[in-house]
Amino acid sequence: MYEQLVQQLVNGLLIGFLYSLIAIGLTMIWGVMNIVNFAHGEFLMLGMFLSFWFYTLFGVDPLFSIPICAALLFLLGWVIYKSLVSKVMKGPVLAQLVVTFGVSIFIAYTAVFLWTPDFRMIQKPLLIGTWHLGMVELSIPKAAASAGSVLVSFAAFLFLRKTKTGKAILATEMNRNSALLMGIDTERVNALSFGIGSALVGIAGAFLSMYYYIYPQVGGTFGLISFCIVALGGFGSIEGAFVAGVLIGVVQTLGGYFFDPAYKYAIVFALYLVTVWIRPQGLLGW
């Protein structure tokens, strides 16, 4: 009983750190532009497929294709912002809502068209197997993905707090008009945040591809959970998304273990609803 409690806690943390990284990308875009990127789950899927194809076609291990995935997803985010989102942002609110939804459907079906709905896995990644640490079985690829997620999340945090560009993004997030008055090129900040947000989820996809199956609709559940995490943590708050991601991962596994696995997502969404009811701005939102 005690053994399984520790095991489940570890499992919850492992999936939670990864959730955090996925959600941080989403919260950046949301915070800066007030736009919900419904295509976030599909960006995750693209990250996974990129990693898969680099492995299959060129023999590059997912661990080493991470920078390429990040760069390509950054580019994709930038292009989608420039070509679609920035235009629609001048239009009515409904159009802003629908545009990324359209993008998500387009990407998912293009993926079905290009790669069929079949399931793929990276068969022999560099990191494979399980460590037996006393009473806990620790999956090596999951541990690596979680450690990587924590590092990348921390790097994103430092970037926003310590660099001039990061501070410009934060300023735009807080008040777009004041930022504009201070001479910040908010249009560039928008494009940059969309790119960085996409790159972060691309990295998460590359990590996930080390142990998870890959297919065109894989982003669905992850996308949904990341919306929940962003709202729970507070829109636009990186720290909030990090804490909420870990919290949801742990609640999901412990809830599934102690109550009933059939209701583990119900427990997660109930937690979200209760938090938003008590604190509408989210845990660390302002």
Added chain:
Amino acid sequence: MHGKRSRILSYALTLLLSLALASAGVAADQVIKIGAVYPLTGDIASTGLDCLHGAELAVDIINGQYPDLSLPLAKTAGLPNLNGAKIKLIAADTKGEPKNGQAETERLVTQEKVVAMIGAYQSAVTKTASQATERLKIPYVCSDSSSPTLTERGFKYFFRVSPHDAIFARDQLQFLKDLEKAKKQEIHTIAALYENTEFGSNVGKQILKLAPEYGFRVVADISYSHGATDVTSEVGRLIRANPDVLMHASYITDAILFTKTFKEMGFIPKGIMTFAGYIEPGYLPAVKADGNDIIVRSTFALDLAKSKPLVAKVNALFKKKYGIDMSENAARSFTAPFVLADAMNRAKTTEAEAVVTALLATNIPDDQVIYPWLGIKFDPQSHQNIYARGILVQIQNQNYITVWPFDAAAAKVIWPFPPWNTRK
């Protein structure tokens, strides 16, 4: 201004006229439209496509001439009693959701004017789709959904060819009994693990009901929602329950995820017995050797060709058309079009009441099916095929090999399940 308006009017008229001509053309060509609903997008799209391929091959065989196949209507082109009319399959996507199953079925019947339906693989979807056909009074022949409740509703227009999960669950428990005798194995406890929609929860119900009848104790009863991102808590509960045998009803996504998690967390029961997900064509390419030694319920295996040459011939046609071997799903969906075409041919019409009467008189002998059954004959009350039965296949060296019934086995069953660290 006037000119522009009349031009638009003339375009519209031309369009209408061509549509009218097109539909008249269909009538003259003697085409019988049959609707097929399958999950062609969404998380089990690969399975849905596979099922559709099975049905499409069946339609090819009915419409074409295949003198060396003993299948119904294979030797003649089309349906001879209906002036050689050809079957046309009209597929629609359910996205794996019951509400779409119903909406698409209604659309196919009312707009595409299909005269019968097949599909929809997922029991929950078949349930709503067949409610629509029952209301619209259209025959529905299902050969790919296995929830027992589907044929317990007293529907007039719904027929099922394949075995249901009460039969499959009994098969698996009987196998364990046979194994105890044959291999002197002691089996006491069972864990039931199942996804929580129509299909899985009914398998769960059957296991909980039947296991005590066979003298086994159920030590874990775990339901979960398929499409989960992580199943470590489910496997944690299994490890805590420590059953002799795991019985798992899943779709493909959860089959892959559970296999990986069993290995990662070191869950080793004496046997892993499964339903559905583990036999889909996407499963083994994803998990490779980690799928070895898992046992799956089935109606079909390629090694049946040893006693049934028809299996090899049909598989050869399938491979020629789609480039892969026929899977159990494709094999199951393959039979519904034959049953419908056979009934329509005997009824000499596609009119629903006459087709239902003909379906009730269906008597397809064992040499005309690709399964190890006595044939196809429907129970007059439930409309379930009384001859349908299951076999058990085990994944050995990444192939599905028949291991039970022992007299039909192509290889000996590997038991108990080898520990993960001793496997390749």
